[in-house]
Amino acid sequence: MTEFLLAVGAFVLATVALGLIRVLRGPADADRMMAPQLLGTGGIAALLLLGAATGMPGAIDVALTLTLLAAFASVAFVKGASEPAEPEPDEGGGG
Amino acid sequence: MSLLLDIFTVVAVSLGAVFFLAGAVGLLRFPDTLTRLHALTKADNVGLGLIVLGLLPQTERPLAAVKLIVAWLLVQLASGTVSQLIARTARRTEPPA
Amino acid sequence: MTFALAFDCGLAVLILAMAIWTIAARTTFPAVVGFVAYGLLLTLVWMRLAAPDVALTEAAIGGGLTGVLLLGATSRLRATEPPAVSERPSVPFRLAVAGLCTLLSAAIAAVVLLLPDPAPTLAPEAAAKLSLTGVGNAVTAVLLAYRALDTLLESAVLLLALVGVWSLAPDRFWGGAPRSLALRHRDGSLSLLGQVLPPIGIVLGVYIVWVGADAPGGKFQGATIIGAMWVLTMMAGLQTPPEISQAWVRVILVAGAAFFLAVGIAGFWLAGAFLAYPTGFAKSLIVAIEVALTLSVAATLGLLVAGPPARPVRT
């Protein structure tokens, strides 16, 4: 079972690596941003498989941390893409 | 019983891995941003879901099983939101072909 | 064992590919995306190196906060970015630098291959005194007992960095709030994420600080998660960055380092040395310091992402 889970982990990692070619090809920034998104999910899956295979303590906690932060980079990208690059005027904001 | 559970793990985890492969291939082969996004969400939702499902019988403590399910639910929430945001950005920045 | 080695080989190849892409990409945005992916992969490497504590820190900082910081800067500087080819240094110069860097890499690789065997280790020493500290996680014991001075200085460095960032504000904005992190158009799904995720994240952050005494985890790891959740609520437009001149902001920022320092100085009388813990109280003091530091570090990291003040003080 250990070998099987490790092998699947390596396979998942290899497939998301395939997806990383999208970062290279683009064409739009949104396309490039999807690859880390897929890598994030694949990384979580690989981490869970690794944890189950080796019984390493904390693997699930690390995976949970990754899930919490999975959206971060993409949200930052969307914010950047939705705004002009000039220094902006002050805005009130919510809150 | 444990053999049955092991078989369940092997089947579910392998199926999950296939969905990851499908997601990655779709991300590479599909023609435009929105269809690629569609492929991506399959890996996020079903791929990870099946892997989590397959790993459930292998957990030793109930807390670990709960954490696995929470991890999947969080990915659902995050990936759903991010897909919405990316799709909206893609539509705003590039005119439809 | 062969499967494990195959896994490691694949991981190493991926990391190198992402690193080469990050350096070689023509424009900044794809390079930064490559760097975010690189940070995610490093988390897996730290797990393979049996360092779950480091993996937690890398997941929170490398995968999350650094990405937000660099992507934000990229989009704000995009308009000023010159065409990639115009500013490239000459080919001979690049070749010379490449030669130099190859030499450096070869030297480090040689050192790695020639590392002594069996490797020197402080693990037995760290384990021997572990019972005196009362904590079960050796990394936490190193951070807060054996090498507590490092950690105290680190919390001071974090504050210094924040003071440095703040001091870049134009005079008219001093004491005001940093620029809003929120999206220009309020987005329903992001608001939902900003409402649902932080409570779960804060629970997980507190859990990681708490188990850090005995299992992988600790204050930096937990604090980054909590800080990241604060940044998320600000990005979702549910909160605005606070004005930096407010007293409560300053108190939260210095609370951790101040408490740590107070315990350290009290050690002169109670245990005979700076930063020494009186016997029997080590674990409770370590946990108390961790709690205070968690709050301060989380606030500092969030404000570091928010940047210098960019609005005048509201009166």
Next chain:
Amino acid sequence: MTGATLFGLCAAVLVGLGLYGAIVHHLILRRIVAFNLLGAGAFLLFGVVARRGTGAGMGGDPVPQALVITGIVVAFSATALAVALLLRLHAVRAAEDADR
């Protein structure tokens, strides 16, 4: 060849790559990214040394691991400061251009 040695060699290449990027790139933001790449390689070397020093039932030597945790947090704060400096520099330049 063990996993630790493999990642050690990987770290050696990362340090070289990061240094190359930090010298060759003209844009300051790219240099900051390259420098972070270099830093991650150096941390990885610490991790390899830690991994080799297994003992007392631990997966690795806790002392270098703790140093790396400190290092990652400090590297982040330094990066934040560098990015803030860079943004301010651009704002000042933009203001000067507008005056001219």
